[in-house]
Amino acid sequence: LLDELVNKGKIELHFHVENCIIHRNSTSMERLLWNMSVMMAQSYVDSLRDNVNRAKGQKLKNGECIGLAPIGYLNIRDIRGKADVIIDEQRALLVKRLFETYATGSYTLGEMVTFAREWGLTNSKRMQKPVSKSQMYKILTNPFYYGVMHIKKDGAEHPHRYPPLVAKSLFDRCEEVRLGWEKKPFKYSGIDFVFRGILTCATTG
Secondary structure: HHHHHHHHHOOOOEEOOEEEOOOOOOOOHHHHHHHHHHHHHHHHHHHEEEEEEHHHHHHHOOOOOOOOOOOOOEEEOOOOOOOEEEEOOHHOOOOHHHHHHOOOOOOOOHHHHHHHHHHOEOOOOOOEEEEEHHHHHHHHOOOOHOOOEEOOOOOOOEEOOOOOEEEEEEEEHHHHHHHHHHHHHHHOOOOOOOOOOOOOOOOOO
């Protein structure tokens, strides 16, 4: 982008330390120095990216979280300043209660959001706002709660070393309920029932 602007005569690049100015009429030697500087900068950035990727790979191998922990856990720094994740004592039991309640199959995601607000469950960010419907979906579909980290970038899953909040069987039951709810609205959509939307089940709503 800068090269294009320089060639059009719209800008000049002034380098104080190198005592060099790159403009439309710069000599070939000045251009060479500029191109070499760009290449060295790109190499430095690529090297940083490699180091970050290696560090992430090692953390995943050790079962360590490489991002923000989900609601129910907290990101902290230990006494040595190293990043770690611990259970959020204020929210962990409420998150577990969400799974147990949703696994009954009697409540929709919207109703679960209402329950979460009644119970006082908030997100763990600075503002601590009530859990939204999208956050509720992320909670009930996040395998982190039974001991597995899902890496969105490549779709891989890695076991983590932090205490799980729910059992795998409870998580799977919630998945069955959620997928069942997704099918229900379309099962009889082709038939025009007289009392559709008027009568509701006293147990499931």
